Amino acid sequence: MAARPLPAPALLEAELVVLVRERLLETPPGFHAESNLYLAGLDSMSIMQLIILVEEEYGVSLPDGALTKDNISTVRQLAQVIRAHAASA
Amino acid sequence: MEFDVLVAGGGSAGLAAAVAAARVGARTLLVERHGALGGMVSAALVHSICGLYRLPAKCESTPPALAHAGFAAEFSIRLLAAGGASGPVRMGRVDVLLQRPTAFAQLADQIVRETPRLNVRLHTELLAAEGESVTLLCRGQRESVRAAAFVDATGDAALAVLRGAPCEQADRARLQRPAFIFALAGVPAAALDDTARLQLAQLLARAVQAGALPADALGAHLRACAQEGEAFVTLDLDGGGAAYDPLDPHCLTQLETAGRALAGQLTDFLRRQVEGFAHSYVAAWPARVGVRESRRVMGRYRVEAADLERGAAFADAVAVSAWPMELRETARGPRWRFPTNGQPCDIPLRALQARDDAALFMAGRCLSCSHEAQAALRVIGTCLATGEAAGLAAGLQALGKPCDANAVNTARAQLSSRG
Structure with missing residues (x-):
C-alpha cells in the first residue's frame, strides 16, 4: 500500500515537522525535529490522528506495539520508527 | 421575594x-x-x-x-x-x-x-x-x-x-466542539497507564481504519478517575460541523443521542477487544452534553x-x-x-x-x-x-x-x- 517512496531521512523529518505543525498540533515557535512532542501537546487523542496521518501519507503500517511513549517523543524518533517499518514491509 | x-x-x-x-x-x-x-x-x-x-x-x-x-x-x-x-x-x-x-x-x-x-x-x-x-x-x-x-x-x-x-x-464552524463524557466502571488501573493508553490509541485508530468503529471514535479520550476502578471517557463530538448550534434544541437532542450511541459502540468494542476492559460497564451517563462555548x-x-x-x-x-x-x-x-x-x-x-x-x-x-x-x-x-x-x-x-x-x-x- 506504499503511497510513494519514503523520502531521505532529513527530508522525512522536515516533512513530519510540517505535518505535525499544520495538521496535528499548535506547535510553539521554533518547533523542530528534536522538540518534545508531548510538551507540544501530543496526547492519546492526537496520537490516534498521528498514526492515521503517517500511515496514509507514507503507506506504512505501524503494527500494534511498534509505538511506545518513549520512541515517539520527538519527530526524529518518529521518523526512525517509520523508516524501520517501511524497510520491513 | x-x-x-x-x-x-x-x-x-x-x-x-x-x-x-x-x-x-x-x-x-x-x-x-x-x-x-x-x-x-x-x-x-x-x-x-x-x-x-x-x-x-x-x-x-x-x-x-x-x-x-x-x-x-x-x-x-x-x-x-x-x-x-x-x-x-x-x-x-x-x-x-x-x-x-x-x-x-x-x-x-x-x-x-x-x-x-x-x-x-x-x-x-x-x-x-x-x-x-x-x-x-x-x-x-x-x-x-x-x-x-x-x-x-x-x-x-x-x-x-x-x-x-x-x-x-x-461562527458555528469555529465554535469549540462539545464533549460527551461518561463514566466507565470495572476498569483496573493497569488498563489506563501510559503504555496501555498508547496501545489503546493504536487499537482505536486501527479499528476506525478497518471500519469496526465510526470515525467519530477518534475523538475519544480515556482517563483514570480520582476513584479507583473507574475511568472517564471523553468523546469530543463534531456536532455537525458548520451546523453545530449549542443553543438549538434539535441540535442538542441530536448530540445527546449520538453521544450515547457512540459511547455504546465504544464500550462494546473495549469489552470485546481490549485487555483489561472485559468487565467494564457504563456506570453513569451525563445529564447533558458538555458545551464548551x-x-x-x-x-x-x-x-x-x-x-x-x-x-x-x-x-x-x-x-x-x-x-x-x-x-x-x-x-x-x-x-x-x-x-x-x-x-x-x-x-x-x-x-x-x-x-x-x-x-x-x-x-x-x-x-x-x-x-x-x-x-x-x-x-x-x-x-x-x-x-x-x-x-x-x-x-x-x-x-x-x-x-x-x-x-x-x-x-x-x-x-x-x-x-
Whole structure:
C-alpha cells in the first residue's frame, strides 16, 4: 500500500515537522525535529490522528506495539520508527 | 421575594459568585436548572479542574503553585481535604486537579449550608428578566423575584439575553466542539497507564481504519478517575460541523443521542477487544452534553488572544487566567497556544461588567472575551476566580458600597483572612 517512496531521512523529518505543525498540533515557535512532542501537546487523542496521518501519507503500517511513549517523543524518533517499518514491509 | 443579588447558573462560576456576594453581606439568590450545583461538573461529568495552577516553569521539578487567592484556592483545598480530588497531575505542560463530580456537588452543598444570606433554587429556569425583576419557572409554576444586581453565570448568557444585553458568538464552524463524557466502571488501573493508553490509541485508530468503529471514535479520550476502578471517557463530538448550534434544541437532542450511541459502540468494542476492559460497564451517563462555548456577553472590555499571549496586566485586574488557549475547533484533539512569557493574564473587572447594563455582571465562560481567549478563560479554575470577582462586585454595588477593582480585591483579601 506504499503511497510513494519514503523520502531521505532529513527530508522525512522536515516533512513530519510540517505535518505535525499544520495538521496535528499548535506547535510553539521554533518547533523542530528534536522538540518534545508531548510538551507540544501530543496526547492519546492526537496520537490516534498521528498514526492515521503517517500511515496514509507514507503507506506504512505501524503494527500494534511498534509505538511506545518513549520512541515517539520527538519527530526524529518518529521518523526512525517509520523508516524501520517501511524497510520491513 | 426581594434580594440584593441574583446569580443565574449554579456552575463553578455561579457558586463562587453567590457565595462571594452573600459573604460580603448581600441577600443572594442562586438559581440553577439542574438538581445539583456544579454546572458542567455535575451535569456533564467534567472530572478535572483546569486553570487552578500557574504554568510550570521549564524546570520539571517545580511544584505546582495555585494561581488564585480566595474562593478558587479555598474550594480546591477543601475538595482535596474531603478526598474528592487527587493531584495535581502534570499533563504535558499543564497541571490539572482530578476530581470526582459527586464530591464537587457535595462540597458545593456544604458551602451553601455554611453561608448566611445565600438562598438556592434548584430545578429552576429563567423565564423573563427586565429591570430589577426576574421571573423564574419551576415545573410550570412561576415565581417573581427582584434584585438590585445580577450575575450571569449561565454559560450560555441566558440572563443577558433575557435582559436584552448584547452578546456575540463565533461562527458555528469555529465554535469549540462539545464533549460527551461518561463514566466507565470495572476498569483496573493497569488498563489506563501510559503504555496501555498508547496501545489503546493504536487499537482505536486501527479499528476506525478497518471500519469496526465510526470515525467519530477518534475523538475519544480515556482517563483514570480520582476513584479507583473507574475511568472517564471523553468523546469530543463534531456536532455537525458548520451546523453545530449549542443553543438549538434539535441540535442538542441530536448530540445527546449520538453521544450515547457512540459511547455504546465504544464500550462494546473495549469489552470485546481490549485487555483489561472485559468487565467494564457504563456506570453513569451525563445529564447533558458538555458545551464548551456559545454566547459571550459584550462587556466594557473584551479580553483578546493577544492579552493572553503576552500575559497582560490591567490596572483594574480582579482575577487571573493561568490556562493556555486550548482550541477545540475540531473533534480531533486540542491545539494549544501558550503565553510567550509563561505568565498569567489579568482579567479586568470591565470584562465582567456588561457594556450597557450597569446592574449586570457576568462570570464563567460567557464573560466578555474573543473566541480564542474564551478557549483559555472557560476552564473551571478560572470560572471560580471570575465568579468570585463578579459576585463581590455585584454584592458591593447592590449594597451601595464602592465596587471598583480595588474594593473587590480588598473584600476578597478580607474574606480570605477571616476564613
